[in-house]
Amino acid sequence: MMAGVPKRLPRITVWRAIFAAILLSGAYATYLRVVYGLGGSTNLSDKFPWGLWIGFDVMCGVGLAAGGFTLVAMVHIFNIKQYRPVLRPAILTAFLGYLLVTLGLLYDVGRPDRMWHPLVMWNPHSVMFEVAWCVTLYSTVLFLEFLPIVFERFGLHKPIEWIHRISVPMMILGVLLSTLHQSSLGTLFLIVPEKLYPLWYTPVLPLLFFVSAIAVGLAMTIFESWHSARAFGRALELPLLASIGRVLAVAMSVYLWIRFLDLLHRDAFGLLLRNRTETWLFLLEIALGVVPTALLYQARIRRSPAALYVCAVMVVFGFIANRLNVGITGLEAGSGTHYIPKWSEVAVTLSLVAIGFAIFRVIGQYFPVFEAHSTEPAPATREVKEADPLSVG
């Protein structure tokens, strides 16, 4: 959407202007980061060592890229072929997501020149060590899952066969690695029982992180299908997306139910009577989960592209709210300090998001990401009414 095709519409120009402004501010923030260090480019402090670049860029970035492993599991391992048309966009999103997370880490880590250290200096007791290994290996798997799209574009059939030969163990490995590090991002915070506010600190954080990653991966699939349908003037695969909406409703229900049981067993509901910032942030986060879940159970909502899209966006925002609460706001009181990101932190984060949108757009345009596979012309997609207003783009 950002790097628009050369149409002379003013709306596109506005987007381009915003895109350029974001990248310019990001470039200046990068200069500050390189020359003046973390002190000159962030509002981090000894009492609050992790901020937006961890809370959003890493924790949300990895989660929002979870559609890759969810759909690979659904299509190739559970053999639900009907979801095939959205598999490649999901893999592309995941691959770009992990690249951007790595790029974001280069900003956040104090010594980016030593990013490779965890690969040779081991500490198996460290969750961060495990995450570093999983993310490195899974990025490699995603690269291999993405490569056939490139080979196909240039008509290289031999290498596609090679990758095809190792594809099943590779995909199983990818799903396992994702299971591990999606949950481990929650495990990271088990070490701060006295700092993280009790509405969020729970021994089941790893489980909650894993289930919510599956849900948001599905929501992102709906989100990106909707946007690419508009951007590329394709028909929206509505029956397919409606069916994903159904799976999303179930995944969210499971998540919310575990969340409810956890609060119940820890006797944590009393905390909601306190008039504190945390209470309101918690209620916002939960509302952004409950409302779309309830809506998605109605066929009327699932069949309406706009309503389905709004539900997916709510799930995504609810997910972001949750990760920011665990990674940032829920830690403020326990750390005895207040943190508001500096403008340069926001600029870098927005730049990463904008770059993600732009690269997705370019690859979607020039590579066979959206075509149905030649071997199996995904039946579900063919029935879509051409009158769908969104197909006009």
Add this chain to the structure above:
Amino acid sequence: MPRAILYDSTLCIGCRACEGACAKRWGLPYNDKVAAEETISAHKLTTIVTHGDHFCRRLCMNCLQPACASVCPVGALQKTALGPVTYDAAKCIGCRYCMQACPFQVPTYEWSSRLPRMRKCDMCSARQSGGKLTACAEICPTGATFNGERNALIAEARSRLAAKPDQYYQKIYGLSEVGGTSVFFLSAVPFEQIGLRTNVPREPLPMLTWRVLELLPDVVSTGSVLLGGIWWITNRRAEVARKEGPHK
């Protein structure tokens, strides 16, 4: 035998000699301006904090089972047999997980440096392994900071509490906090009144993440069998359907 530090707030006169000795040991500048800062930072690894009529010291607790060492992805932090938790700056990637994990908020960072390091007290590891006292204990004029064998210091602390029950709050801070530390505090008033965190868990923190991490081999092996099995079942079904399809 592991070593430790005993800080007795009732003996401290707030002269800040320990601050100066510590700065000297680390090669950090120390002047009136630094002395006035009552927080630890990358340029001040220990400090005296004034709480009304009482003083308290801030320094690394050198925990028996340190959260910082358990979370460090590159093993830059190590608990030594002698007691100190040491830091190898050459390994550190600057993820700052140690800072996030420390329940005492001890590790500090060189925020404005282009090649930043984490900074914290290491209980004068080098001095102690050479048979010397920590710089702060050596210079302390009143014996408020006392350096010695951990067990001997616990015994000493107990006898002080017993000898003057009306002068001491009858507890030793550091005995059970996060499973025990290598720095102990004695105080005339309850510990929270001299700024010590009393909400820290009694159990060692590394257990909290290890309980999950140790499941990793089980998850991977079970997951492989499960996913491989599901793939085998579902694709076999597709295969059969393909073969039988034309006959219908």
